Amino acid sequence: MKYLLVLLVAAVVYSLWKNRAGSVRRAPPPGGGPSVAPSRARPAEVMIACEHCGLHVPAGEAIVQSGHTFCSREHAHSGVHR
Ligand SMILES: [Zn+2]
Missing domain, CATH: 3.30.60 (Wheat Germ Agglutinin (Isolectin 2); domain 1)
Known part of the structure; x- marks a missing residue:
């Protein structure tokens, strides 16, 4: 029963890590999206x-x-x- 719990935790951690890696690749970098660049480039x-x-x-x-x-x-x- 103890091994089953460890396996379950490992599976949850793995799925969380996999979701995180996938979302990081898809989501734009925080604060550095293309919508920020024009407002920065305008004054200069x-x-x-x-x-x-x-x-x-x-x-x-x-x-x-x-x-x-x-x-x-x-x-x-x-x-x-x-
Ligand atoms: Zn001149």
């Missing part, structure tokens, strides 16, 4: 360096001309200075 906008003066400007405000990025239309007109 991508900065692009002006290829004329080297000034870093937000990607939304940068002037892109024939593959080169500039901080202003004047520098875009002046061209690349290195």
Whole structure:
């Protein structure tokens, strides 16, 4: 009777461990889901360096001309200075 109890406990522990291993694989990591990433990435906008003066400007405000990025239309007109 004692061995039966041990066997029962072992079976319960094994099934619990198996369920846990399966749920860990399926469930997203705690606090690191894809829903967290956009809210973190939003405040830090991508900065692009002006290829004329080297000034870093937000990607939304940068002037892109024939593959080169500039901080202003004047520098875009002046061209690349290195
Ligand atoms: Zn510039």
